Amino acid sequence: MKVSTIEDVARRAGVSRSTVSYALSGKRSISRETRERIEAAIAELGFTPNAGARALATSQTMVIGLFVQFFEDEFSPAMLQYVLPISDAAREAGYDILMVTETDGPHAVQRILSSGMADGVVLLNVAYEDQRLPVMRTMKQPGAMVGLPRNPDDFDVFDLDFAEAGRILVDHLAERGHREVILITPRQHVYERGGAYAWRFRDAALQQAASYGIRVRSYYGETQQPLVNQQLNTILDAREETAMIVHNDAVIAALPSVLYSRGIRVPDDLSVVGVFSEDFGKLFSLPYTAVETSPNKLGRLAVQALVQRMVGPRAANAPRVELVAPSITDRGSAR
Amino acid sequence: MKVSTIEDVARRAGVSRSTVSYALSGKRSISRETRERIEAAIAELGFTPNAGARALATSQTMVIGLFVQFFEDEFSPAMLQYVLPISDAAREAGYDILMVTETDGPHAVQRILSSGMADGVVLLNVAYEDQRLPVMRTMKQPGAMVGLPRNPDDFDVFDLDFAEAGRILVDHLAERGHREVILITPRQHVYERGGAYAWRFRDAALQQAASYGIRVRSYYGETQQPLVNQQLNTILDAREETAMIVHNDAVIAALPSVLYSRGIRVPDDLSVVGVFSEDFGKLFSLPYTAVETSPNKLGRLAVQALVQRMVGPRAANAPRVELVAPSITDRGSAR
DNA sequence: CTGAAAGCGCTTACAG
């Protein structure tokens, strides 16, 4: 069971350790026959370089830290939409993912980065005043984030343009003549902990609605069952509006069955539009027109930007803040 | 930005590197004042031991490899139910999680373990003839799995007792006088790639049903929308049965809205029972009686068993195969 | 084209 080392390979091939190392990296030319002997030795011994030793020698771990927080007030299947593309993109770039889900985000970042376990990090669900950022600033590793913080300075930041998303959906309803609209937002707690996507969407939607003279009644949506259904029923009981904008994953996921159970047909009795990715929509069979949130794209962008900074010279290019333009997918649920 | 090393701490505290190391580990006694000087130096320099160097010296990475495959024929939110508890349990035991989602599982296991990036692994969605197991056997690190393979030999294996789960649900319906039952299973492809949970459940359910003289019509359920809804509608169109057993996450998640849309009331018009965790049920607002799948418990058991093997002497105790007894949660959806 | 040696930052017998 003894794992073989580069020393074993060298001895077996009758060369020095450095030659084996160079054969592995291709950083200097090696005679044909020497290379063949080395390759044979590697194959016979089943040698793989030890990652820890390599990391120590090169100061590169080839690991990306992925910091996710599965908050109670967020909807876990939606978070997963970001995690998988990030994992895939990282692997394509030759990196592995250390996934950290600790509740104490700042502490976790501190722990992983100061011990040098990762070459860089991707931060998910970044809040406006995210406490992980001050910690990041004291670290030498670069970071990319999904979610817009107040002060992105050194970091590459990617997020959906939620303000534009709000306007697009209001436009969509305005064009169809709706004058009274229900807006269901993320939970109040999301605003309190600084989930900027929540107010960026809401503020823009309300302002756009005002410009049309549309009246909006706004509710903080729930995220846990059975509260979601109860609240939806209460809202629908009091409904005078002809349309509904849902910016809340848990609510939109529960909406079809609640509407069915009340005999409310979409779009005949009520127009519904939402904010969710195509995959999410499939997962929950959502037949609603929606702004595409592009978790796939955002996750990949974050990884690509991070990889650039990890390999390139520090501050090779200015950090970028990119708000991805939302597109609407018309599923005919508003009229 | 230069990260300080144990050498820096030693110099600052006026002691040797070994003394600092021992102060850190507590493996030998240190005089009060020496300790205080070291602690002060550590604090002033913001020193954290380098994980790679420590791993090289101790042959311990304090990392657990978590191998998940997000198959198209499985339902991702259900997989997440396993991942999070595993991450939590690992952290509680002092380990971090390297999450590997590569499609080529055997290759990924090979890569991570032979390079010594993890001290052990947890394998998720283990198949009957899982190709990752032969690779695991050539590695020195221990492994724990969730899902029952044909030959678990060296490994700790945890899974729900799906056969018992099938019997429990049939019993539940039999007691209520049902004679004709629909069974919706995982997709056919799950059987083909050796997802043992699928046939363990089905075989036991069919056998139990036979013992009662209950007639079962069995369907391979779909996992992708819009196929799920289409198929459900087809099945319900042809329905003669009074009850339905659903062992398919995607189908059960979509069921409420399909039933509502058809005006089928549960349990008045149709009795429905399923197989899903409490959290999953909440996520999708499922009002159905179900066998609890306990992903939380299974994930934690796997981590605990793995940790024991990683710290303790190799083969300290015999590998164990534990089939967790399912419990039924009666939500009144069958009568 | 190849080798000997230093160095990455720790831990841990060995000595005192």
Added chain:
DNA sequence: CTGAAAGCGCTTACAG
């Protein structure tokens, strides 16, 4: 109670 030194398994200038 403490220190000097070897060693973990690599990479990479330096020399030839």
